[in-house]
Amino acid sequence: MRFTQSSAELREALAVSESSLYRLRKEGVLRPGVHYRAQGYGSVKPQLRWDPEAVENALAQRTKRERLGS
Numbered sequence: 001m002r003f004t005q006s007s008a009e010l011r012e013a014l015a016v017s018e019s020s021l022y023r024l025r026k027e028g029v030l031r032p033g034v035h036y037r038a039q040g041y042g043s044v045k046p047q048l049r050w051d052p053e054a055v056e057n058a059l060a061q062r063t064k065r066e067r068l069g070s
Helices: 007-013 018-026 053-069
Strands: 036-039 047-050
Touching: 007 018, 007 047, 007 053
Parallel strands: none
Antiparallel strands: 036 047
16 A cells, blocks of 8 residues: 555546545545555544555446446
């Protein structure tokens, strides 16, 4: 796992909105330790660092499941 990108960098690279990232985290599609990690232990709102490859794979799998379900 390579947590190399900030939230802003990830949003730009994958063309996703901040609200979409929040929603995907809340729904459990993007999970801590797998897709992102918090940086800044003890912070009220820590900065997140993302593994762009893992996020891209999760989004592709979600799209694939949605298409199969249609």
